[in-house]
Amino acid sequence: MKTTAFDFEKITEKYGNDKTRLMDMLIDIQQELGYVPQEALPVLARKTDTSQAWVEQTLSFYHFFRRQPSGKYTVFLNKSVVSWMMGRERVARTFEEEAGCRFGEVSPDGLIGLFDTSCIGMSDQEPAALINGKVFTRLTPFRVREIVRNMRSGKPVTELSTSGYGGGRNALEVIRSEVRNNIQRKGPLLQDNYQYGEVLRQKLKTLSPEDVIREIQLSELRGRGGAGFPTGLKWEFCRKAKGERKFIFCNADEGEPGTFKDRVLLTEYPELVFEGMTLAAYAVGAREGILYIRYEYKYLEEHLHTVLRKLREENLLGKDIAGMQGFDFDIRIQYGAGAYVCGEESALLESAEGKRGEPRFKPPFPVEKGYLGFPTIINNVETLCDAVKIIHFGSEWYRSLGTEASKGTKVLSISGDCRYPGIYELEWGYTVNDILDMSGAEEVQAVQVGGPSGTLIGPEEFDRILCYNDLATGGSFIIFNQRRDLLRNVVLNFMEFFIEESCGSCVPCRNMPWLLKQKLEKILNGHGVWKDLEDLESWPGIMRINRCGLGQTAANPVISSLRNFRALYEERIQKGRSFDEGFELEKAVEESCKAVGRVPLI
Amino acid sequence: MNKKVIATTSLAGCFGCHMSFLDIDERILDLIELVEFDKSPIDDIKKFTKECDIGLIEGGVCNSENVEVLKEFRKHCKILVSFGECAIMGGLPAYRNTIPIRECIEEAYLKGPSVEEANEEGILPNDEELPMLLDKVYPCHEIVKIDYFLPGCPPRADLIWQTLYALVTGEETEIPYEVIKYD
Numbered sequence: 001m002k003t004t005a006f007d008f009e010k011i012t013e014k015y016g017n018d019k020t021r022l023m024d025m026l027i028d029i030q031q032e033l034g035y036v037p038q039e040a041l042p043v044l045a046r047k048t049d050t051s052q053a054w055v056e057q058t059l060s061f062y063h064f065f066r067r068q069p070s071g072k073y074t075v076f077l078n079k080s081v082v083s084w085m086m087g088r089e090r091v092a093r094t095f096e097e098e099a100g101c102r103f104g105e106v107s108p109d110g111l112i113g114l115f116d117t118s119c120i121g122m123s124d125q126e127p128a129a130l131i132n133g134k135v136f137t138r139l140t141p142f143r144v145r146e147i148v149r150n151m152r153s154g155k156p157v158t159e160l161s162t163s164g165y166g167g168g169r170n171a172l173e174v175i176r177s178e179v180r181n182n183i184q185r186k187g188p189l190l191q192d193n194y195q196y197g198e199v200l201r202q203k204l205k206t207l208s209p210e211d212v213i214r215e216i217q218l219s220e221l222r223g224r225g226g227a228g229f230p231t232g233l234k235w236e237f238c239r240k241a242k243g244e245r246k247f248i249f250c251n252a253d254e255g256e257p258g259t260f261k262d263r264v265l266l267t268e269y270p271e272l273v274f275e276g277m278t279l280a281a282y283a284v285g286a287r288e289g290i291l292y293i294r295y296e297y298k299y300l301e302e303h304l305h306t307v308l309r310k311l312r313e314e315n316l317l318g319k320d321i322a323g324m325q326g327f328d329f330d331i332r333i334q335y336g337a338g339a340y341v342c343g344e345e346s347a348l349l350e351s352a353e354g355k356r357g358e359p360r361f362k363p364p365f366p367v368e369k370g371y372l373g374f375p376t377i378i379n380n381v382e383t384l385c386d387a388v389k390i391i392h393f394g395s396e397w398y399r400s401l402g403t404e405a406s407k408g409t410k411v412l413s414i415s416g417d418c419r420y421p422g423i424y425e426l427e428w429g430y431t432v433n434d435i436l437d438m439s440g441a442e443e444v445q446a447v448q449v450g451g452p453s454g455t456l457i458g459p460e461e462f463d464r465i466l467c468y469n470d471l472a473t474g475g476s477f478i479i480f481n482q483r484r485d486l487l488r489n490v491v492l493n494f495m496e497f498f499i500e501e502s503c504g505s506c507v508p509c510r511n512m513p514w515l516l517k518q519k520l521e522k523i524l525n526g527h528g529v530w531k532d533l534e535d536l537e538s539w540p541g542i543m544r545i546n547r548c549g550l551g552q553t554a555a556n557p558v559i560s561s562l563r564n565f566r567a568l569y570e571e572r573i574q575k576g577r578s579f580d581e582g583f584e585l586e587k588a589v590e591e592s593c594k595a596v597g598r599v600p601l602i
Numbered sequence: 603m604n605k606k607v608i609a610t611t612s613l614a615g616c617f618g619c620h621m622s623f624l625d626i627d628e629r630i631l632d633l634i635e636l637v638e639f640d641k642s643p644i645d646d647i648k649k650f651t652k653e654c655d656i657g658l659i660e661g662g663v664c665n666s667e668n669v670e671v672l673k674e675f676r677k678h679c680k681i682l683v684s685f686g687e688c689a690i691m692g693g694l695p696a697y698r699n700t701i702p703i704r705e706c707i708e709e710a711y712l713k714g715p716s717v718e719e720a721n722e723e724g725i726l727p728n729d730e731e732l733p734m735l736l737d738k739v740y741p742c743h744e745i746v747k748i749d750y751f752l753p754g755c756p757p758r759a760d761l762i763w764q765t766l767y768a769l770v771t772g773e774e775t776e777i778p779y780e781v782i783k784y785d
Contacts, residue, residue, distance in 0.1 A: 581746075583669075588740075591703050592734060595704040596727060597728050598728035
C-alpha cells in the first residue's frame with residue numbers, strides 16, 4: 001500500500017492538531033492522494049483528540065471527499081438544469097464511451113473517474129466540469145475526446161485543454177483558466193471608478209465605527225445573498241454583542257443553481273471583497289476574518305492568496321491597518337467540500353468548525369454566538385463590495401439608486417435560453433421583460449427567479465419587478481424557451497437537486513422532496529390522477545417546520561410550477577380514473593421469475 | 603338493522619395484527635352483535651361469499667397471490683383499511699427492498715447456512731403453482747386504493763375496536779393521542 005507511507009501527522013500538525021480545522025486536513029489529504037483512505041481516520045482522530053466517528057461524520061457529509069481512489073483524473077460533470085439544456089447528455093455519453101466506464105465509476109485502468117456534481121457556478125458557459133479541481137467549460141463531444149486523449153497520454157490537468165484562457169484576470173498566471181467572466185452590464189458596483197484601499201486609507205480617518213454602521217444603515221443596504229437582512233442592523237448587533245473575539249465571514253459558497261456572480265466578483269474584484277471584510281471588522285471590532293468559499297472555486301486559490309499577500313504588503317491587512325493604531329485584522333480562506341446547504345450561514349459556521357454542515361437552531365443568531373461561539377458577521381460577497389462603495393460615495397448616493405423600498409443595485413447571474421448569458425448589474429426595479437430584452441431572450445416560456453428555491457414565473461408575470469417586495473432574488477435568473485419541457489427538464493431536475501443536497505436533519509426536508517419527485521414522475525409517466533395534484537398541493541405545507549431556509553423552500557419548484565403552470569400538470573392527468581398507482585404485475589415479477597427460471601403466469 | 607359484514611386477511615404479515623384484534627377481549631361479544639364475518643382467518647371462510655362493508659388488511663404485498671387477494675378485497679369491500687405497519691409501509695418484510703430479488707432468492711435457497719447442504723442440487727422453487735415473488739414488498743396503497751390506515755406494530759386493540767365501532771355505527775370517534783403514539 002503506497003498510502004501507508006503517507007504522513008498524515010504532518011497534515012494534522014500543519015493545522016495545530018485542531019479539530020475545528022478538520023475540513024482543511026481532509027481537503028489536504030484529498031488533494032494529495034485523490035481520496036481520503038481509511039487509514040487516515042484513526043490518525044486524524046488521535047491527533048485531534050476526537051473519535052473516528054467524529055472524523056467520519058464530517059468526511060461522509062461532503063461529496064467531493066472520496067473514500068476510494070477515484071481515478072488519476074477525477075471528472076465531476078455538472079448536472080444542473082442549464083448543463084442539461086446546453087447539451088450535457090451528449091457530453092456525458094462521450095465521456096463514458098471514451099473513458100470506458102459509466103458515471104459513478106472509475107475506468108478499469110484506474111485512470112479516469114466519472115462523477116456527477118450539482119451546479120458548479122458556470123451556468124453561463126455550460127456544460128462544465130471540474131477535473132482535479134480545474135474548471136472546463138463549454139464542453140462538446142469533440143472537446144471531451146480531446147481531453148480524454150490527453151489524459152491517456154499522461155498530460156497534467158493544466159494541459160488537458162487547448163482552448164484559450166477566459167478574459168480578464170482568468171488569464172493571470174495564478175489562475176490560467178478558460179472560465180469567462182461574461183460581464184454584460186456594469187452598474188455602480190462593478191464600475192471601475194474606485195481604487196481599492198481608499199476607504200480604509202482616507203474615509204476611516206474621519207469615520208468612527210459607529211459612523212460606519214450609521215452610514216450603512218442610512219443606505220438601507222440589505223443582504224445580497226438572498227435573505228435580504230438589513231446589513232447595518234446586523235453590524236450593529238455584532239458591535240453590541242460581547243465577546244473576547246469577533247469574526248467577519250464572507251459567504252462565498254454560492255451554490256444556488258444558476259448563480260455565479262460571486263465567482264466573477266472574486267475573480268475581478270477580490271480587493272473590494274477583502275476591503276469590505278476589513279471595513280466590517282473596523283465597524284464591529286473584529287480582528288479575524290474568514291472567506292468561506294466553495295470547493296468548486298478552488299481554482300481561484302492561488303489568485304486569492306496572491307491578493308491577500310499584496311494587501312498585507314500594502315498595509316491594508318495585518319497590523320495597524322492603513323496606519324491606524326490598534327486596527328489589526330487578517331483573513332484566512334476556508335474551503336468547503338461540496339454541499340449546497342453550507343451557504344446557509346449557520347451550516348457554514350458548522351462546516352468552518354470542521355463539522356457536518358448542518359444548520360443550527362436559532363436563536364442564538366451568529367451575531368451573538370457564531371464561529372467558535374463568538375459574535376460573528378456573515379455577509380455575502382456582493383454585500384461586502386456594496387458596503388465599501390457606500391462608505392466611499394455616501395449613503396445618499398446609494399439611496400438614489402433602485403426603488404422606494406429596495407435601494408441600490410443587484411448583480412444578476414443570467415443563464416439559460418438567451419443570447420447573452422452572464423453577469424448583469426442592475427438597479428432594483430427593472431421588470432422581467434426588461435431583463436429578457438437585455439439578455440436577448442426570445443420565445444420565453446418561463447423564468448426561474450432566485451434559483452430552485454425561488455419562483456418559476458410565466459409570461460403573464462413578466463411585468464413584475466425585481467425588488468425585495470415583489471421578486472426578491474439572490475441573483476439567479478434562468479430563462480426557458482418554448483421548447484423546454486418545464487416539468488420533466490426543470491422541476492424534476494430541481495427536486496433531484498434538493499434530494500441530493502438536504503443535510504438530512506429535519507424529516508420533512510429529508511423525505512418530502514423525494515415523495516414529491518415520485519409523484520411528479522408518476523404524473524409524467526401517465527399514471528397521474530386528480531388526487532395526485534391535491535397531494536402535491538397539500539403535502540408541502542409541512543416544509544415550514546424545517547430548521548433552515550433550504551428545507552423550508554425545498555418544495556418550491558413543485559409549489560410554484562403548480563401555481564403558475566397548472567395546465568402542464570392537468571394535461572397529463574388521466575380523465576375518468578380516480579386511482580392509479582402505476583403498479584404493473586408483469587414488471588414486478590419479471591426479475592424473480594428469471595432468477596428461478598420460470599415463465600411468468602399472469 | 604342489518605349487520606355489517608367484515609372481511610379480514612393477512613398478506614405479507616405475521617398475524618400479529620390479527621392477534622391484536624383478538625385483544626379486544628370481551629368486546630368481541632359486543633362486536634359480534636354488530637357485525638358478521640365473511641372471508642377471514644377468524645372464521646376460516648376462504649372465499650368471499652357476499653359483498654362486504656369493511657375489509658381489514660394486514661401485511662404488505664410481496665407476491666402475486668398477495669396482489670390477487672388484495673384486488674379481490676378491493677372488489678368486494680366498500681371500505682378498505684390497512685392495519686399495521688406492514689400493510690401501511692411494508693414493514694419488516696420490506697427490509698429486503700434494498701437487496702436485488704435475485705440475491706434474496708440465492709440467499710434463501712442456495713447460500714444461506716441452513717440450506718447449503720440441504721439443497722445440493724441447487725433447486726430453486728419454480729413450480730407454476732407457486733406465487734411469483736415481486737421485485738420488492740409494496741405497501742397496500744400502492745396496489746389498490748386504501749381508505750383508512752391504522753398505525754402500529756401491531757395497532758393497539760383499543761384502536762382497532764374504536765375504528766371498527768365507528769365505521770360500523772357511523773358515529774364519530776375520538777382516538778386519544780396515546781393510542782396512536784408509537785415512539
